[in-house]
Amino acid sequence: QVQLVESGGGLVKPGGSLRLSCAASGFTFSDYYMSWIRQAPGKGLEWVSYISSSGSTIYYADSVKGRFTISRDNAKNSLYLQMNSLRAEDTAVYYCARDSSSFRFWGQGTLVTVSS
Amino acid sequence: QSALTQPASVSGSPGQSITISCTGTSSDVGSYNLVSWYQQHPGKAPKLMIYEGSKRPSGVSNRFSGSKSGNTASLTISGLQAEDEADYYCCSYAGSYVVFGGGTKLTVL
Numbered sequence: 001q002v003q004l005v006e007s008g009g010g011l012v013k014p015g016g017s018l019r020l021s022c023a024a025s026g027f028t029f030s031d032y033y034m035s036w037i038r039q040a041p042g043k044g045l046e047w048v049s050y051i052s053s054s055g056s057t058i059y060y061a062d063s064v065k066g067r068f069t070i071s072r073d074n075a076k077n078s079l080y081l082q083m084n085s086l087r088a089e090d091t092a093v094y095y096c097a098r099d100s101s102s103f104r105f106w107g108q109g110t111l112v113t114v115s116s
Numbered sequence: 117q118s119a120l121t122q123p124a125s126v127s128g129s130p131g132q133s134i135t136i137s138c139t140g141t142s143s144d145v146g147s148y149n150l151v152s153w154y155q156q157h158p159g160k161a162p163k164l165m166i167y168e169g170s171k172r173p174s175g176v177s178n179r180f181s182g183s184k185s186g187n188t189a190s191l192t193i194s195g196l197q198a199e200d201e202a203d204y205y206c207c208s209y210a211g212s213y214v215v216f217g218g219g220t221k222l223t224v225l
Contacts, residue, residue: 035214044119045154045162045205047214059212062117095161101209102152102167109161 002026002105004096009110016086016114022079022096022107030054030074033100036081038092039109046092049081050100064090086114120145120206120217127223133194136220138206139187146187150209153182153191155202156219162205166191198224 097103154162166182
């Protein structure tokens with residue numbers, strides 16, 4: 001069965017960096033686009049970024065462009081999100097999800113807290 | 117990349133039907149037949165209920181249906197049940213971005 005497991009969340013100071021990982025299993029990872037979606041505490045869902053199956057096509061939400069970098073390692077069945085220059089408003093649960101146009105499979109999420 | 121517009125809340129009694137609207141623009145909802153809907157219970161990851169505007173993933177009750185007209189998509193839930201009480205989000209693919217609605221809290225009275 002499809003499994004997505006995020007890791008790497010935690011507490012970080014404003015201006016700091018964090019790298020999230022998403023380990024995928026149960027499907028041919030290299031065949032699928034992958035996405036990051038976040039949800040601030042008590043708020044709605046916000047798309048962050050998606051990456052094509054080969055990694056050649058990448059898009060970001062305006063709110064993270066220039067600060068976040070999505071990447072993948074198909075040999076390791078893993079998706080990553082490098083987050084730099086973190087702000088308080090980046091505090092959220094970060095989910096990885098399979099595909100880019102609709103999201104049938106989600107991880108359990110990893111909490112990122114940006115606070116001094 | 118402005119969020120899609122959904123009502124903040126809707127309510128209905130068991131057995132009734134409700135409809136949640138989701139309004140976007142000609143750049144997202146209006147241009148792509150790639151609207152999806154998600155159900156989210158507190159503390160849980162979202163669950164896909166409708167994709168490509170009106171298709172149901174296997175395992176999703178046929179009480180859930182989706183449609184679209186112009187820049188507005190809709191989710192209808194018929195025969196409301198207590199377990200339908202949750203937050204619902206619409207989402208549209210738009211090529212270079214993906215956008216969610218602000219979410220609608222469904223209360224089953």
